[in-house]
Amino acid sequence: MILIQGLVKSFGDKEVLRGVDLEIQKGEFLTLVGPNGAGKTTLLRILATLVKPGGGRVVIDGLDLNKDAVEIRRRIGLVSHHHFLYDELTAEENLRFYGMMYQVPRLEERIDEMLELVGLSARRHERVRTFSRGMLQRLAIARALIHAPPVLLLDEPFTGLDQYAAGVFQELLTNLVNKHHTILMTTHNLEQGLVMSHRLAVLHKGRIAYQAARGELTLEEFREIYTRLLV
Numbered sequence: 573m574i575l576i577q578g579l580v581k582s583f584g585d586k587e588v589l590r591g592v593d594l595e596i597q598k599g600e601f602l603t604l605v606g607p608n609g610a611g612k613t614t615l616l617r618i619l620a621t622l623v624k625p626g627g628g629r630v631v632i633d634g635l636d637l638n639k640d641a642v643e644i645r646r647r648i649g650l651v652s653h654h655h656f657l658y659d660e661l662t663a664e665e666n667l668r669f670y671g672m673m674y675q676v677p678r679l680e681e682r683i684d685e686m687l688e689l690v691g692l693s694a695r696r697h698e699r700v701r702t703f704s705r706g707m708l709q710r711l712a713i714a715r716a717l718i719h720a721p722p723v724l725l726l727d728e729p730f731t732g733l734d735q736y737a738a739g740v741f742q743e744l745l746t747n748l749v750n751k752h753h754t755i756l757m758t759t760h761n762l763e764q765g766l767v768m769s770h771r772l773a774v775l776h777k778g779r780i781a782y783q784a785a786r787g788e789l790t791l792e793e794f795r796e797i798y799t800r801l802l803v
Contacts, residue, residue: 573598573723573754574619579628580778581614588614590778591628598722599752601745603765606775607802612758613652615775616727619756620650633722646674649716652727655708656715659701663692663711666700667718674719686714690744706737713744724748726757730764742768762798766791776801 574596581589588611596602606612617623619630621641630637632644650656657666667686671679687693690710695703703711709729716724726745730738745768749755759765765772766786772794774782781801789797 573600573633574756575629575631576615576619577629579615579618579625579630581611581618581623581626588778589618589626592775592778592780594773594780596754596756598754599749600771601749601755601757601769602771602773603769604756604758604773604775605760605762605765605798606758610775611778612775613727616650616652616725616756616758620648620725621645622650646719647721647723649713649719649721649724650727651709651712651716651724651729653729653731655712657700657708657711660699662697662699663687663703663714664696666711667714670715671718676719682718682720686718689717689747690714691740704737705732706734706740709733709737709741710744713741717748722754724753724755726755728758728760730759730761762794763791766794774798774801 576592576594579589579592592615604612614623618625619632621637621644625637633647635644637644661669664683667683668679671682676682687696690713692707692711700708700711730741733741745755757769769786771783771785773780782797
């Protein structure tokens, strides 16, 4: 579903990505971990067509990023610690706005479905500025899924969530995996990544430094490997 070959990106004289190679299969949940400044957010922003790559090749669902960026946007949902919601609109109005942007068919039915999915049907007429951090992230998931994209990009989505909200959010993501969404998530939480995903990768100094399937190692082993890579 996602193919990345030799991806590079610099900002001025600073090299952020230095030849990233990564493949993610359809229906797979891959967690990408790495220290601050490793290039995780830059990588996701490139995949989301928000930043142009400096070189290399990216193919998403058979479409080349350099040639088919507009069509790729229709196949991607992005969730980050910035929720991209309008505070003065209600939950329902936010979803309607984004649904109209993507020309979602049967939009009102889709809005009902998304609010039910994220457990916000009872709050649909409330302004987003009154929502807690956990509610905002759940609505952000609904916003990202309103156009039924096969690929979901999650950039540090658990940032600022309390334990209860994180648990609800994690359950929601697990349900999405069961519905065969392809998910790429960045996080600093090694335990969370190991529990939730099918595979983990470490991005360090602009390159993929390590990859492993979830069942290949314990949390203690992964922590040891991660620490050794960063030394």
